[in-house]
Amino acid sequence: MTPNASVPSSPSQTGDAPPIVEVRGVSKVYHRGPVEISVLRGLDLSLPRGVFAAFMGPSGSGKTTLLNLVGGLDVPSAGAVSVAGEILAALRPRALAAWRAAHVGFIVQLYNLIPVLTAADNVELPLLLTHLNRKQRAEHVRTALEVVGLSDRAGHYPRQLSGGQEQRVAIARAIVTDPTIVVADEPTGDLDAESAAEVLTLLRRLNQEFGKTILMVTHDPHAAEVAGRVYRLDKGRLASER
Amino acid sequence: MSHLKLIRRNALRKPLRAILTFAAVCIAMFVFGLVFTFIDLLTAGAEELEKAPVIWVRHKISLMFPVPEKYEEQIQAIPGVATCAPMMWTEGAYKDPSIYFPQFGTDPNDVFDGFAGVTTDPGQLAEFQRDLTGCAAGKALADRCGWRVGDRIYLGRRLWPVDLDLTLRCIYTSTKTDDEGMLLYNIKALQEGFLKKTGHRYDTVGTYRVGVETLDQVPAVIEAIDGKFADHDFPTKSEPEAAFIRSFISMWGDVPGIARFVGTVIIIFLVLICGNSLAMVMRERVREVAVLKTLGFSSARILTVLVAEALLVSTLGGLCGLGASVWVAGSGLFDMFMPGASMRMETILLSAAAAVGIGLVAGVGPAWLAVRAPIVDGLRRVS
Ligand SMILES: Nc1ncnc2c1ncn2[C@@H]1O[C@H](COP(=O)(O)OP(=O)(O)OP(=O)(O)O)[C@@H](O)[C@H]1O
Ligand SMILES: [Mg+2]
Secondary structure, X not given: OOHHHHOOOOOOOOOOOXXXXXXXXXXXXXXXXXXXXXXXXXXXXXXXXXXXXXXXXXXXXXXXXXXXXXXXXXXXXXXXXXXXXXXXXXXXXXXXXXXXXXXXXXXXXXXOOOOOOOHHHHHHHHHHHOOOOHHHHHHHHHHHXXXXXXXXXXXXOHHHOOHHHHHHHHXXXXXXXXXXXXXXXXXXXXXXXHHHHHHHHHHHHXXXXXXXXXXXXXXXXXXXXXXXXXXXXXXXXXXXXX | OOHHHHHHHHHOOOHHHHHHHHHHHHHHHHHHHHHHHHHHHHHOOHHHHHOOOEEEEEEOOOOOOOEEOOHHHHHHOOOOEEEEEEEEEEOOEOOOOOXXXXXXXXXXXXXXXXXXXXXXXXXXXXXXXXXXXXXXXXXXXXXXXXXXOOOEEEEEOOOOOOOEEEEEEEEEEEOOHHHHHOEEEEHHHHHHHHHHHHOOOOOEEOEEEEEEOOHXXXXXXXXXXXXXXXXXXXXXXXXEHHHHHHHHHHHHOOHHHHHHHHHHHHHHHHHHHHHHHHHHHHHOOHHHHHHHHHOOOOHHHHXXXXXXXXXXXXXHHHHHHHHHHHHHHHHHHOOOOOOOOOOOHHHHHXXXXXXXXXXXXXXXXXXXXXXXXXXXXXXXXXX
């Protein structure tokens, strides 16, 4: 089975629902000494709730930058990002951190997990920021690990897991707080085809069965096929759209 | 899973590194505790002494040289002098060599006059004064050696070619514990033994302890004594008791000053060692810190977790070292300076605070550097 065959694409989404992610005229300029690097240039994007959007584009085109802005890790140089009605630039760092805890699940390409904590403890980390008690947290962790099919690995440390399993634990951690959006930056970038397929199947299930809104950056055309929408970033602009 | 577990796991991430840091703090705080206990002992009661109208007279050049026995009468004749007792430091060998205590040959008739804080039983004192081979011991010393009035105390020859076979006649108490650690005997017993042994009369003494009528007469009496003997073969130097004790201590140099310096150096050293090791730890964590931030951990929360980790290691190490030094200090190490000495509560608290302070000072900087980095930069970092 190729990843392609095992991962059918999700049904196309319509733009009727009110947008959950709204990017308006966003620019991002990095300063490296006297040099200004203009990464995003007046970018607009509007995503409805429940969408699975993939972002593709050449290296350095600003995919990670865009994802970081939507996930509240960075602030735009111009323009505004709002998620679920919240204008992120209006939040102070502490409030922004709290907002991330409540609304965003992050998955990055590599080294998502804290190496000295077991899979279950890693998944529990974001729950430490909630009001859940120990028992409720354990309950949530069990459910999240069940969803990603790693209940039997709860007590394993990251180094005892394969790359694909590590990413699935990271996904469990991203969804355990039931966030508004899930943001994944090349979640399969470092995986072999089979593990990548597992991870993509999982993300698609999250989108279809649990209605999660997912933004994913990928270089892999197969990966993009799972997504309902594919955006192409080039030279700081959203160049094409499917 | 809890914050505490995260802190613990982080601390034990590299067990060898954790053990080395722990050991460094442990050993250093052990030494620190002993050094400061030592300083305490050397400087204890100094303020109280300043108020005692007591003068010590010694040879002008050094404590090592004696002064003539016949000075006693001349000193006693000086206006303002209440009492004058010779104090001859000897160091006879007690049967148990692990027990050290200072011994002085003195004049039982004068020695307790004007001795601030000391209380004697009049009957026992009379016995001490009557018996040529009698002796008096402080209560702390008697308790430590298990002596009771009437016991024989044999002090074998060492610096002096004389064995002293003494009988304990008097046990005195004092408000100052170090004064309770002395053994006093009649200097005549020493002189007679010396005469019998060598055929020579030993007619000098080490020092005189002079009681002055009032505190404000002390300067005048000092001037009178030193003026009187200035042109003799044995010129004197007289000092108030506090200064005398200080100069006795400084026979070996500025010991408290050196000790304090050593203590301070230990702390600075530790901060640097721990700071360096923590800086390494935190550099390796920049990416993890960024991941925690993506999860919504605030900078303040992460900083707390990281500093708590430093505190955990330094406090545990410090408490172990401190425990060891409390134990060692209480087990006879300092008996030579103060029998029954133990670490003062103030010193224990100071040391504990130092251990905590080391963790804080060494931890905050590196942790701040790790937390301060923007998330997006941290995420780009692949460790
Ligand atoms: N913190 C930063 N400081 C300076 N320049 C940066 C910073 N972050 C990104 N850049 C620059 O911005 C540009 C876009 O980076 P970005 O990571 O968004 O690209 P990308 O599309 O994710 O690339 P890749 O596919 O390689 O991950 C690059 O030229 C990068 O060097
Ligand atoms: Mg990228």
